[in-house]
Amino acid sequence: MGRRISGRVTAIYFCLLLVSTTVHSFYLPGVAPRDFQRGDELQVKVNKLSSTKTQLPYDFYYLKYCKPKKIMNVAENLGEVLRGDRIENSIYTVSMHHNATWCLMKCPHLLGSLKHTHTHTSGLLCVYVGTGVQILVMTLVTMMFALLGFLSPSNRGGLMTAMVLLWVFMGLFAGYSSARLYKMFKGTEWKRNTLKTAFMFPGILFAVFFVLNALIWGEKSSGAVPFGTMFALVCLWFGISVPLVFVGSYLGFKKPAIEDPVKTNKIPRQIAEQAWYMKPMFSILIGGILPFGAVFIELFFILTSIWLNQFYYIFGFLFIVFVILIITxxxxxxxxxxxxxxxxxxxxxxxxxxxxxxxALYLFLYSIFYFFTKLEITKLVSGILYFGYMLIASYAFFVLTGTIGFCACFWFVRKIYSSVKID
Known part of the structure; x- marks a missing residue:
């Protein structure tokens, strides 16, 4: 067209609240109220294409995309005509069903939001989701064992041993979850995705741990992990965890691909200019405050038990805090x-x-605050060890909480779009 035109469709917002079998009402400013009964067909209308660069509106079907066989103009009022609005019919319709609790819709363009980013999302997301599921299951099982008294604090090292062994055997869940998501994205390099799932997160942790352990060796401290133990960890990783990740990946790829609840557009739509409070960086940083607040108090006691050599007994309360963290x-x-x-x-x-x-960012910032206010570490190597281990803990916490948030959002998006019935 010789100029850049951003498609701007008059947004149709509505929230349907169905109590029992009766549809009460909803109101869209600028549109005359109408009554709808259960089973009635809702006609989705489109408006115009406009550009802040040219200030020249164009007919919505100027681009000849999703054009119905017959175009019917629907003038709502004189003011819309004078403003250049062209309310026309769309090929999309929505039926109101008795079993729908509510739905979200913004004309056809948001229906594409479920799948537009499939081709823009790398396999890295699948890897991190699979790893997060592995951490989540390991944490839940460990807490259940501790809650039932199988992992008494008096048994030194019992908790850590259980976590390592559970991590190794939960590789099955990592491979399965990563493969299911990767297949939904229509990924083809499943072996590479499986290898990343098996090696990326534990590889990063092992590298950091090895460097920190070398520093301890240099200080000739008894806290250094012996070579034999390091070799045993590697054997557990390669001998059990990696094969289980491949088994889980194989089972995940054998399952049918997860289908989208609605048909989506093949061509990604241009994203409108966002308000400052909806910018990614701001919303992401704001979103991490509440989950951190859920574990803030308990985090103090956990750090105290780790760094001030105190025993931690209240696993029941810790389990409740963990459930609150998941919900938050x-x-x-x-x-x-x-x-x-x-x-x-x-x-x-x-x-x-x-x-x-x-x-996880707030967790690491709190660890810095804790270091300077509660600890009296003066030696450089000890400080490096503290921040190195807290970096590992923050990284694991990032993968865990990120996976919880993603899975919840994935369920939510599929739920709301499955309520939209497209004819």
């Missing part, structure tokens, strides 16, 4: 994802992960 991560991510979709930004995949995962 899910809720804040869903709310911010809803606002993001309402602002016509469909790139929600990574943002959902980072929104909850940003709580």
């Amino acid at each position: 991560c899910a809720e804040i991510t869903i709310v911010l994802c809803y606002f993001q979709l309402c602002s016509e930004d469909y790139h929600w995949w990574w943002r959902a992960y980072l929104t909850a995962g940003s709580s």
